Amino acid sequence: MNRRAWILFLTASLLWGMPYLLIKVAIEDLSPLAVVFGRLAVAALVLLPLAAARGTLGALRGRLPIVAAIALVHIVGPFLLITYGEVHISSSMTGLLIAIEPAVIALLMLRSEPLGPARVAGLGLGFAGVAVLVGADLSGDRLGLLGAGMVLLATLGYAVATMLVQRHAADVPPVALTAGTTTISSLVLLPFALFALPAGPVRPVSWAALIALGVLCTAVALLAFYGLIAQIGAARAGLVTYVNPVVAVLLGVALLGEPVGTGTIAGFALIATGCWLSTRSPRRDAPAATPRRDETTETVAAVTAARSAA
Numbered sequence: 063m064n065r066r067a068w069i070l071f072l073t074a075s076l077l078w079g080m081p082y083l084l085i086k087v088a089i090e091d092l093s094p095l096a097v098v099f100g101r102l103a104v105a106a107l108v109l110l111p112l113a114a115a116r117g118t119l120g121a122l123r124g125r126l127p128i129v130a131a132i133a134l135v136h137i138v139g140p141f142l143l144i145t146y147g148e149v150h151i152s153s154s155m156t157g158l159l160i161a162i163e164p165a166v167i168a169l170l171m172l173r174s175e176p177l178g179p180a181r182v183a184g185l186g187l188g189f190a191g192v193a194v195l196v197g198a199d200l201s202g203d204r205l206g207l208l209g210a211g212m213v214l215l216a217t218l219g220y221a222v223a224t225m226l227v228q229r230h231a232a233d234v235p236p237v238a239l240t241a242g243t244t245t246i247s248s249l250v251l252l253p254f255a256l257f258a259l260p261a262g263p264v265r266p267v268s269w270a271a272l273i274a275l276g277v278l279c280t281a282v283a284l285l286a287f288y289g290l291i292a293q294i295g296a297a298r299a300g301l302v303t304y305v306n307p308v309v310a311v312l313l314g315v316a317l318l319g320e321p322v323g324t325g326t327i328a329g330f331a332l333i334a335t336g337c338w339l340s341t342r343s344p345r346r347d348a349p350a351a352t353p354r355r356d357e358t359t360e361t362v363a364a365v366t367a368a369r370s371a372a
Contacts, residue, residue, distance in 0.1 A: 063294055070290040075302045077283035079309020082153030083317075084279065085145055087271040091264040094145040097272060099255035102137065102248045104276025105284070109241035118238035126242075128230045133243040136223030138250055140216035147216070150209030157307040159213040161192040164301050166221040180339050188336025192307050194329035224299060227291050236288035244280065308333060 063071065088097045113119050122129055148156055164185055231239055291299045308330055 063298070067290060067293040070286045070293060071299075071302060072305075073286040074283055074290055074299075075305035076309055077279050077286070078302060079157070079306040080313065081144075081275060081279040082148065082156050082306075082310055083313055084271040084275050085148050086153055088268050088275065089145065089149065091262070091268040092260055092272065093258045094142070094149060095251070095255055095258040096260065097275070098138075098141045098145050099248065099251040099258075100272045101275035101280050102141070102244050102251065104273055105280035106241065106244040106248050108277055108281045109237060109244055109285075113235075113237045113241040116235070116237060118235040119241065121234050121238045122242050125231065125234060128226065129234075129239065129242040130246050132223050132226050132231065132239070133246040134250070135219045135226065137243055137247040140219040140223075141247075143212040143216040143219070147209040147212035150205040151213070153310060155210065156213050157192070157310050159210060160217055160220075161189060161307060162214070163217045163220050163224075164188070166217055167224055170221055170225060184336045184339025186336070187332050187339065188301065191329045191332025191334075191336055194332060224291060227288060228295055228299075231288075232292045236285050236292070239288050240281065240284040244284070305333065 085097060088100075092100070144156060144160075227239070287299060287302065290302070
């Protein structure tokens with residue numbers, strides 16, 4: 063990966079490691095539906111003027127069906143599932159379950175992007191690192207299992223949406239695509255959100271968490287992630303989910319004074335190694351005389367995205 067790809071990767075990883083903590087804060091005073099709608103509405107209010115100022119909204123013309131599909135599969139469904147799931151399970155467990163997304167993407171794309179030994183080893187090390195880092199303490203409670211099932215279903219939505227972006231929207235400027243998906247998602251949820259307004263007072267910290275979710279963890283994070291897909295493809299872009307638990311642990315240490323044990327250090331080392339192996343070029347895994355169609359498409363998409371950002 064080049065420097066731009068690493069910057070996008072680290073940005074998405076950092077910002078998508080924060081939502082679990084912020085969601086826990088926000089749902090103390092707001093319903094899960096209100097939290098999801100609020101963060102999307104805030105993101106849309108930030109992104110629409112930005113896309114209009116850059117003159118990129120025209121890129122969505124003729125793409126509304128695929129943009130709407132991405133909005134439903136990548137945002138509405140997963141955001142609701144994760145937020146409702148976190149009512150029943152911990153944020154650490156949420157991060158662990160979501161970390162299986164790269165494996166799901168790899169399985170869905172097995173025919174077009176075969177896995178070489180190094181990438182297989184990287185995926186295995188990354189998942190092992192997540193397991194060591196946050197543990198696998200899934201409650202046997204019925205609602206706990208339900209919450210875990212919701213989060214696992216969300217990872218499938220993320221994986222499918224990542225592929226949709228790569229194959230059908232990688233040439234759309236990220237700011238236009240993100241503005242479109244968040245706006246459509248907000249409009250879809252608006253009628254339901256009207257019936258989920260807070261019944262009592264909402265603490266300032268909950269409003270602050272909601273705004274941070276919208277601006278940082280939705281608007282900026284989606285911009286970075288869609289740009290990352292155009293740079294390196296769907297399979298490697300999904301590897302941001304390996305770093306999310308690391309961010310969650312670091313936030314816990316900084317804000318809650320949680321101790322760092324040997325398991326944390328070992329988990330971080332495994333995740334870092336797994337990400338490095340999994341983001342290596344396929345040419346290092348196995349020789350290929352002729353580029354695959356998907357590789358050529360990714361190259362064209364990367365050039366287009368770079369031109370749009372210039």
